[in-house]
Amino acid sequence: MSTSFTSIPLVNFARLRNPETKDAELALLRDSVFNVGFLYLTHTGLEPMIEEAQTRLPDLFALSADEKLSVGMLNSPHFLGYTGLGSETTARQTDIREQFDFGTECKEWREQDPFWQRLEGPSQFPNAWVRDLVGRYTTAMSELGREFVHFVAESLSLPLDAFDQFPGEMSRLKFVKYPPAAPGSQGVGPHKDSIGLFTFLAQDSVGGLQVLNKSGEWIDATPVPGSLVVNVAQGFEAITGGVCSGTTHRVVAPTATTRYSIPFFQAVRLNLRLEELKRSTQEIIKKIPVSDDKKKRAVNVPSELISPLYECFGEAQLRNRIFSHPDVGQKWYPHLYQKYSLQVL
Numbered sequence: 352m353s354t355s356f357t358s359i360p361l362v363n364f365a366r367l368r369n370p371e372t373k374d375a376e377l378a379l380l381r382d383s384v385f386n387v388g389f390l391y392l393t394h395t396g397l398e399p400m401i402e403e404a405q406t407r408l409p410d411l412f413a414l415s416a417d418e419k420l421s422v423g424m425l426n427s428p429h430f431l432g433y434t435g436l437g438s439e440t441t442a443r444q445t446d447i448r449e450q451f452d453f454g455t456e457c458k459e460w461r462e463q464d465p466f467w468q469r470l471e472g473p474s475q476f477p478n479a480w481v482r483d484l485v486g487r488y489t490t491a492m493s494e495l496g497r498e499f500v501h502f503v504a505e506s507l508s509l510p511l512d513a514f515d516q517f518p519g520e521m522s523r524l525k526f527v528k529y530p531p532a533a534p535g536s537q538g539v540g541p542h543k544d545s546i547g548l549f550t551f552l553a554q555d556s557v558g559g560l561q562v563l564n565k566s567g568e569w570i571d572a573t574p575v576p577g578s579l580v581v582n583v584a585q586g587f588e589a590i591t592g593g594v595c596s597g598t599t600h601r602v603v604a605p606t607a608t609t610r611y612s613i614p615f616f617q618a619v620r621l622n623l624r625l626e627e628l629k630r631s632t633q634e635i636i637k638k639i640p641v642s643d644d645k646k647k648r649a650v651n652v653p654s655e656l657i658s659p660l661y662e663c664f665g666e667a668q669l670r671n672r673i674f675s676h677p678d679v680g681q682k683w684y685p686h687l688y689q690k691y692s693l694q695v696l
């Protein structure tokens with residue numbers, strides 16, 4: 352398959368789980384992850400769960416402004432909670448969307464913990480049914496994510512658990528609403544997902560998600576009912592030394608209908624450090640189907656996200672959050688906000 356994809360491959364999860372069809376589907380998975388960087392995952396068995404969540408989203412966003420603000424992200428040093436329209440910035444432009452960010456359960460941050468550990472903490476739920484839905488949805492997605500990563504390892508003929516040293520404590524889930532806007536408006540600007548190994552995204556039938564291929568063309572990720580769009584996030588980019596780069600994507604705002612989406616960002620260990628990565632990625636990089644030259648560079652310069660400017664992956668991620676949500680960043684991390692603002696990257 353060409354690396355300059357013009358359509359996004361479909362990988363059938365049931366065929367990965369079936370010993371008779373597994374090998375052929377693993378080859379497709381390998382090509383999709385390492386050459387394309389994006390795929391639709393179908394037949395996951397989670398279709399009813401996804402549909403239930405999609406059906407409830409209009410009710411969630413119909414809560415009163417007071418109810419939403421009572422769980423505003425500004426309350427949260429963990430960047431969890433509600434973000435109103437126009438409060439988020441991507442690629443230096445304002446995004447036209449509203450969203451609720453949640454995290455899977457994790458330990459509470461304490462004073463003696465590293466400062467970047469504070470990215471993880473308790474979620475804010477506006478009511479009991481949202482808490483219940485988020486709990487069930489994240490449990491199901493976490494299990495799917497673990498199984499998916501095992502298949503990715505197998506697709507490279509690596510041991511099943513080759514990536515099991517990397518997952519972190521708190522995965523993130525978002526419920527997102529894009530209201531209709533003027534033609535060509537930015538739902539969310541071009542970006543790679545900084546959080547996580549892989550992102551598993553359920554989108555509704557409206558469309559607007561686009562991904563950038565290696566020739567610099569935007570390709571429509573046209574909705575495929577019941578599927579999850581899976582993309583490589585910067586955590587996986589880091590542990591493959593940048594060889595498997597996260598794919599850039601964006602959402603063009605809808606013009607006539609409201610669009611809803613549900614991305615799940617699979618956690619990466621926040622304490623991953625550059626030196627550790629350089630060691631652990633070597634064996635992985637050897638197996639990835641790309642040129643030796645690219646591999647050599649990968650070992651020397653593991654990833655743009657793991658920069659010598661940062662202590663570890665957690666700090667790089669914290670910096671990213673601070674600039675995506677500058678009001679939250681300035682409130683909870685004023686010194687870091689100032690420090691990172693002065694850095695030339």
Ligand SMILES: O=C(O)CCC(=O)C(=O)O
Pocket residue numbers: 525527539544552554560600601602612613614
């Ligand atoms: O809403 C979507 O389809 C994509 C959202 C996204 O890329 C993100 O929130 O990182």
Ligand SMILES: [Fe+2]
Pocket residue numbers: 542543544600
């Ligand atoms: Fe994204």
